[in-house]
Amino acid sequence: MKTGDGCKVCVTGGSGYIGSWLINKLLVKGYTVHATLRDLKNESKVGLLKSLPQAHGKLVLFEADIYDPIQFDPAIQGCQFVFHVATPLTHEPGSSQYKSTTEAAVAGAESIAMSCVRAGTVKRLIYTASVVSASPLKEDGSGFKDAMDETCWTPLNDSLEYAFLDDPLYKEYTYSKTLAEKHILSxxxxxxxxxxxxxxxxxxxxxxxxxxxxxxxxxxxxCIAQIVQNEMAYKSLKFLEGLLGKIPLVHIDDVCEAHILCMESTSISGRFLCASSYVSLQEMANHYARYHPEFNVKQEHEDGPKKDIKWTSTKLCDKGFVFKYDAKMILDCCIKCARRMGEL
Structure with a gap:
């Protein structure tokens, strides 16, 4: 295991799900971490990060908001690697600077990249993208391609309309993550x-x-929408299957280990899809019905022809990465965590 002694890295969106888990792993490995949060006066978020093992003396917190991207300069200064995890999920209506989430996300991506260039110390920028940018839908709207891999880019045109379930939030998120990823790759x-x-x-x-x-x-x-009977969460699952054919699943620990592999590799660049499993809503429902009969599982009915799309992305594994968690382990972990939090 490599250790990060003497190496400074920056993580934007440090108090989020992926950001906080990633920071914890980096600190354990000895890295000095510059983490950004939108509000340093938010005691619960600041407290969570400061309470991490190894945080004392190794974690420095900065206030920065994607809606004011120049704020990231001080956090990135002196760092060798930058993880851009922060993303705007909903538009700030009071923003005079940007008209939409997409505009804010793309401008934020550009600004973070420019901060890296200005710092003069940053070797690599690692962007936490979303599979919503990699839909295997055909450009002409005639259905899905046979496979999903890094060559797939979500076609941002009318062929997508049915996948958005009449909800502008899904459309905005898909556009923002797709365009921001393309821009940052440039x-x-x-x-x-x-x-x-x-x-x-x-x-x-x-x-x-x-x-x-x-x-x-x-x-x-x-992930557990089919057993918690949460309509909003279930709608998100349906959206993912409509957009991607099936649902790519990945464990939080594998996500963060993949980020760290991309940092510790001698030289690496480009796009790497990150998911260990590619399952249908039907397969998820079957899992819950079989292994967790105590729950009332939402019944699934296949809409239209069966989608036989293959997940053929191997780029991460070709770099030596090994996923530790399969679909069963991920879904069971979610149930265990939800129980602990009183959600089930």
Whole structure:
């Protein structure tokens, strides 16, 4: 195991689900971590990070908001690696600077990349992307391709409309994550004269597993939507299956280990899909019915022709990465965590 003694890294969105778990792992490995939060006066979020083992003397907190991207400069200064985890989920209506979440996310991605270039010390920028950017839908709206891998980019056109379930939030999130990822990847292109930054994007599947937080997280509740009878969370599951054919699942621990592999590799750049399993709603319901008969599981009915799309992404594993958690382990972890938090 490599240790990070003497190496400074920055994590944006430090108090979120992925951000806090990643910071914990980095501190344990000896890295000095600069973490950004939107509000340093939020005692529960600040307290969570300061209470992490090894935080004393190794964790420095900075206030920065994606809606004011220049604020990230001090946090990135002197760092060798930057993990851009923060993302705006809903639009701040009071913003005079941006008209939408998409505009804020793209501008934020550009600003973080420019901060990395200005710092002069940053070797690599690692962006936490989402699989909503990698839909295997065909551009002409005639259905799905045979496989889902890194060559798939969500077609941002009318062929998507049925997947959004008449909810503008899903559309906004999909557009923002797709366009921000494409934009941030452009900074890894030496020809643009932007400092030759190495850029890695990790479009992550639906993240489940345990949590450092004390209250239930949206993505974890989505994973167990079929047994908690949460209509909003279930709608998110339906959206993912409609957009991606099936649902890519990944454990929070695997997500963070993948981020760290992308940092500790000698040289790496480009796009790496991050999910250990690719399952249908029917398969998830079958799992809950079989292994957790104590719950009333939402019944699934296959809509239209069966989608036989294969998950063919191997790029992370080709770099030596090994996923430790399969679908069963992820879903069981979600149930255990939800029970602990009083959600079940």
């Amino acid at each position: 900074f890894g292109n030496d020809e643009n004269g932007r400092g030759g930054l190495e850029v890695v994007t990790l479009p992550c599947g639906l993240v489940g597993g345990d949590s450092l937080q004390s209250s239930a997280l949206r993505s974890m509740v989505v």
